[in-house]
Amino acid sequence: MKKLFFIVPVIMIVGLTVCLKPARDNVYDPNNPNKAKICGIVYGLNDLPVRNAEVFLMQDTEVTDTTTTGDDGYYEIGGIDPGIYKQVARAPYYVSWECEPESLPAYADDTIDIWFCAQYYDFENEATGTVQPFGFDTICGTWAVINDGSGPEHHSTPNVYHGEKTAAGPTLALLKNSGSDFHLETKFRVLNSSGSGWLTGAVFGYHGDALNFYFVGVTHLGITLNKRINGVDSTLRFITNPFMLETWYDLTVQMCGQNITVYADGKEMNYTDSLPYSGKTGLWVENLGGQALVNFDDVIIGR
Numbered sequence: 001m002k003k004l005f006f007i008v009p010v011i012m013i014v015g016l017t018v019c020l021k022p023a024r025d026n027v028y029d030p031n032n033p034n035k036a037k038i039c040g041i042v043y044g045l046n047d048l049p050v051r052n053a054e055v056f057l058m059q060d061t062e063v064t065d066t067t068t069t070g071d072d073g074y075y076e077i078g079g080i081d082p083g084i085y086k087q088v089a090r091a092p093y094y095v096s097w098e099c100e101p102e103s104l105p106a107y108a109d110d111t112i113d114i115w116f117c118a119q120y121y122d123f124e125n126e127a128t129g130t131v132q133p134f135g136f137d138t139i140c141g142t143w144a145v146i147n148d149g150s151g152p153e154h155h156s157t158p159n160v161y162h163g164e165k166t167a168a169g170p171t172l173a174l175l176k177n178s179g180s181d182f183h184l185e186t187k188f189r190v191l192n193s194s195g196s197g198w199l200t201g202a203v204f205g206y207h208g209d210a211l212n213f214y215f216v217g218v219t220h221l222g223i224t225l226n227k228r229i230n231g232v233d234s235t236l237r238f239i240t241n242p243f244m245l246e247t248w249y250d251l252t253v254q255m256c257g258q259n260i261t262v263y264a265d266g267k268e269m270n271y272t273d274s275l276p277y278s279g280k281t282g283l284w285v286e287n288l289g290g291q292a293l294v295n296f297d298d299v300i301i302g303r
Contacts, residue, residue: 027105030081036108039076042069042089043115045177045303049073050116053091059083082106089114093121093134095300118302119177123159132173133161135301140210141171141285148295152187152248160295163200163285170210171292172203174282175301180205182281183254185300188218192245195290196220202253203284205277214277215284216253216262218243223264225271237262237269253281 026032042053055075057065064085069075086101095118104110119135123145126133130145142164151158165171178184182204190198199217206213215226215233225237243249243265252263258276262269281301285294 027107028082028103029106030083032082032106034106035078036080036082036104036106036110037076037078038080038087038104038108038110038112039074040111040113041073042075042091043073043113044091044094045116045119045301047115050091050094053089053094053114055114056088056090058086058088080104080108082108087112087114089116091116092125093119095120095302118183118300119175121161121299122153122155122297123161124155124157126159128159135176136161137174137176139172139174139282140169141165141167141173143171143173146295148189148297150189150248151297152189153298160297161283161299163283163294163296165285165287165292171285172206172282174203174206174280175299176280178204178281178301179303180276180278181256181303183252183300183302184281185250185252185298186283187248187250187297189248189295190243190245191293191295194245194292194294195287197288197290198292198294199284199286199288200292200294201251201284202281204253204255204281205279206282207277207279212277213279214260216251216264217284217286218249218251218264220244223262223267223269225260225262225269227273227277236271236273239267239269241265241267 042050044050050073051071053069056063065077067075082105084101085104088098090096094116126145132138146162147158148160149158163171199219201217204214211231217224222240226233254261258272260271285292
């Protein structure tokens with residue numbers, strides 16, 4: 001009996017020790033000594049690598065690690081404890097990218113390439129007077145970055161992109177990273193000094209001349225979708241909806257294959273074109289009699 005009383009406590013102690021200090025061979029155990037690694041390349045809208053992009057590794061809202069891409073767009077984060085993480089990537093002039101949280105076990109060596117889907121221009125870092133801010137090519141008319149304290153968002157610098165139509169012909173600035181299928185968002189405000197025939201909005205399908213393209217226009221009467229064919233305009237859709245001077249409005253235009261969708265001031269317009277144009281997208285200011293002055297802000301171009 002004495003031997004029995006001696007053996008049982010020893011067995012119990014050994015069992016408790018095993019429970020208190022389990023072997024770290026579970027690949028999802030945060031204390032597993034074998035760590036994980038992720039790496040990849042960050043790409044922009046033009047499918048070229050993005051340098052100086054920041055890649056963050058996060059658990060919930062806490063940043064656990066970060067790195068910056070090199071000239072080749074490559075990033076790498078190693079020594080990661082097993083757990084559930086999400087990645088977030090940021091770069092100047094791009095809309096932030098992030099993925100859904102996923103389990104990252106020990107021994108993992110994952111390659112995760114990142115594609116930014118949209119560029120964002122708030123003009124905060126552009127000097128006033130800049131004619132061609134980053135991402136834009138001025139084709140015709142008068143353009144400049146100016147201050148506008150009435151801006152639709154609370155930016156650190158109240159800069160906007162200002163377009164003027166004061167002479168014959170339109171005023172056009174094209175976005176460099178735009179193509180056939182796209183998603184464009186912008187905020188705009190028509191200034192009080194504009195004449196009664198003001199017209200503003202976006203062009204797309206523009207491929208090097210002023211003879212063939214689409215135009216989404218906002219006037220004091222409503223929203224119009226036009227297609228210019230060999231220099232002759234044809235109205236595809238029109239929605240009556242008054243737009244006021246000195247008021248900020250949202251405008252969204254997107255094209256996917258043959259389908260065109262427009263949103264402005266809560267109104268939606270759809271059109272399907274069996275022979276769609278292919279080309280770039282841009283901001284447009286026009287006036288059918290007199291001058292037109294328009295401020296644009298928070299421009300987003302994506303695909």
